[in-house]
Amino acid sequence: MMTDIPHDVLLMAPVMANLLERLEGDFRLHRLYEQDDPHAYLAEHGGAITALVTRGDVGVATPVLEQLPQLGLIAVFGVGTDGIDLDYARRHGIAVTITSGALTEDVADMALGLLLATARQLCHYDRFVRAGRWLQEAPGLTTRVSGKRLGIFGMGNIGRAIAQRAAGFDMRIQYASRRRHSSLPYAYYPDLPALARESDFLIVAVAGGKETAGLVDKAVFDALPNHALVINIARGSVVNQPDLIAALQSGAIAGAGLDVYADEPQVPAALLAMEQVVLQPHVGSGTHETRQKMSDIVFANVSAFFNREPLPHAIE
Numbered sequence: 404m405m406t407d408i409p410h411d412v413l414l415m416a417p418v419m420a421n422l423l424e425r426l427e428g429d430f431r432l433h434r435l436y437e438q439d440d441p442h443a444y445l446a447e448h449g450g451a452i453t454a455l456v457t458r459g460d461v462g463v464a465t466p467v468l469e470q471l472p473q474l475g476l477i478a479v480f481g482v483g484t485d486g487i488d489l490d491y492a493r494r495h496g497i498a499v500t501i502t503s504g505a506l507t508e509d510v511a512d513m514a515l516g517l518l519l520a521t522a523r524q525l526c527h528y529d530r531f532v533r534a535g536r537w538l539q540e541a542p543g544l545t546t547r548v549s550g551k552r553l554g555i556f557g558m559g560n561i562g563r564a565i566a567q568r569a570a571g572f573d574m575r576i577q578y579a580s581r582r583r584h585s586s587l588p589y590a591y592y593p594d595l596p597a598l599a600r601e602s603d604f605l606i607v608a609v610a611g612g613k614e615t616a617g618l619v620d621k622a623v624f625d626a627l628p629n630h631a632l633v634i635n636i637a638r639g640s641v642v643n644q645p646d647l648i649a650a651l652q653s654g655a656i657a658g659a660g661l662d663v664y665a666d667e668p669q670v671p672a673a674l675l676a677m678e679q680v681v682l683q684p685h686v687g688s689g690t691h692e693t694r695q696k697m698s699d700i701v702f703a704n705v706s707a708f709f710n711r712e713p714l715p716h717a718i719e
């Protein structure tokens with residue numbers, strides 16, 4: 404149980420209703436996203452706030468952190484910390500927790516789903532049937548997935564879960580990442596364009612942030628074969644979006660399956676207009692089961708923090 408005086412918790416963005424209810428039940432919850440003037444709101448309440456809850460895709464701007472002198476915890480609903488100034492957190496003794504382990508399988512499922520949907524044109528043919536076009540024309544052929552060469556950029560938990568699934572499709576799995584994982588039986592390429600040259604499909608599964616910003620760019624699209632498909636379930640920031648659009652328009656690559664974008668929820672009109680792309684609204688972890696698990700983990704971390712217990716999912 405918490406102390407009699409409720410602790411002040413700042414919420415940066417909407418989260419699942421049952422997490423919201425639990426946070427509201429135990430804490431004095433400040434919803435920053437509902438404030439007309441967040442700066443003025445924090446000038447008034449920031450001094451009392453000791454924990455902050457945000458989403459992986461939202462993060463928290465450093466000027467917000469600067470208005471929270473007593474902050475001791477940033478609890479992320481998600482695994483991405485690219486929207487958080489980790490140096491600032493470290494310097495100010497602020498712990499950061501993520502919902503590690505909860506969403507790996509769902510995001511990997513989404514990667515394979517997008518690959519199959521893009522290669523076999525599932526969404527295109529769904530529209531084709533609904534529009535009654537099958538009555539007038541024969542459907543064209545699509546691209547085989549099984550047995551092909553799959554390049555995975557990023558070999559963290561999600562990259563590995565994608566590889567495991569792809570093995571079931573008899574794919575030749577190869578990867579590029581910061582370092583070789585010698586325990587894995589997949590071919591390692593230290594150089595992303597070199598991996599691209601040898602891949603029929605490229606799945607982007609690397610963490611976002613400054614280090615990976617724009618790494619999937621024209622050089623990578625030019626290196627990929629023209630029949631290649633690019634899938635991104637990681638972060639929009641990793642892919643140079645104008646270069647991706649140009650590559651799709653010129654035929655440098657054949658298609659793309661995207662769950663993430665440079666400026667969500669904005670999706671460029673050029674992508675919306677293309678039949679060879681499959682678009683999802685950043686829902687890689689968006690299943691009832693996983694979001695429930697993520698809610699439980701966030702709540703457990705916030706509760707542990709206020710109970711002065713070890714944080715179950717602290718990073719580093």
Ligand SMILES: O=CC(=O)O
Pocket residue numbers: 458459460480481482483484506688
């Ligand atoms: O995008 C979602 C996350 O960071 O988990």
